[in-house]
Amino acid sequence: MNLTLKIWRQADANDKGKMVDYKVTEISEHMSFLEMMDVLNEQLVNSGKEPVAFDHDCREGICGMCSMYINGEAHGPDRGVTTCQLHMRMFKDGDTITIEPFRAKAFPVIKDLVVDRSAFDRIQHAGGYISVNTSGNTQDANSIPISKHAADEAMDAATCIGCGACVASCKNASAMLFVGAKVSQYALLPQGQIEAADRVRNMVAQMDLEGFGNCTNTGACEVECPKGISLENIARMNRELLKANI
């Protein structure tokens, strides 16, 4: 298929940036979206132009690196996938595809489609962990009884890959689905409950400090999340914060 691409080009963080049109031809419908981007970049390199910078790593939907806001949606029009898992069969011959970086004040553009998502790392550092004495007499985690329901819910929350699609999709650029998932995965398990109050207080404080917007419960994040993280995690975080402050 032959496509027109409207891509955000921005030389560096200080550049104003603009949308630039490109044509790509003979794209196979079996290609992934990133492979299509590879074809474009080969084309640009061969003609002596600067290739489009975009994040990618594992290319199998696990690492959360690939971002891109494609035709008005984070990771494009498909559901439950990252951009590397998005196939060109979702598009038609002759389509015009708009490709932008994830937009949020807390995710500044580094170059073209690459954004700085280290705000998520700082939120994790604020409390997204448990403190364990590893002096040699650590208890085997499997010896602590955990209900199947809690284990499943914690695992569901832990599937968050921190890609930032929730922030990109939210009309308020809110990070509450990400933080909700990280708070939940520990709050649901006995190992996480000892530091639960400090964790939620510190992570929410860091989230606010980073300049993310506030959640207005539109549910866009849940729909666009490649891992199907549920809004229940935001409700749980809200309960946890209230509990921590009473």
Added chain:
Amino acid sequence: MSGFFKSSIGRKYAMALSAFFLMFFLLQHLAINLLSVFSANAFNEASHFMGTFWAVQYVLQPVLIFGVIYHFVMGFILEIKNRNARAVKYAKNNGAANSSWMSRNMIYSGLAILAFLVLHFIDFWLPEINTKYIQGDMSGLLADGEGFRYYEELTHKFVSPIRVGAYIIAFVFLSLHLQHGFNSAFQSVGAPVGRKKVMKNIGKAYAILVPLGFVLIALYHHFNH
């Protein structure tokens, strides 16, 4: 606890709590308005009680005014903060793919409700305050002293088709606001409503039936007086 209400989530709680109070207020307002359809006397009695009972006038009324102002002011503050969280807008954004129109436009439905409330205050509340607290007439009686004035005033207001039209438009916006707001308030206080169909249906029923009730009462009086 003061730090809690300064946090983004604390503000969500505060917005939700004021919303719960306003939604409860709407229900009791509808119940009293409904009386006007079935019995002018019952409506007059209820209105006189609400208009003169100290706990309603000096406790609930200030709480209501505070609740309304807080909900609007905090709504605007959060909207501005949220807009600032995305300095550069998307060239192409497909919001309809992942969220409802109502959820994305709460500020606009809220502004329409605010415009209506200003009119409603001028229409009903200010004359009430003037009669009772400036002129000092707490009797609730008509000028000729023959019975209560409340039913007469209500039906008189609904004679004008322009006022009834504005009233209907305002309640359409109220319904749109509530269609997202009802369940959003529960989600904000941490109730796990995301996947509970029953709560979603209760929210939808409330958001449609309550505004519809107000509209039908207005139409009833418009066509019967």
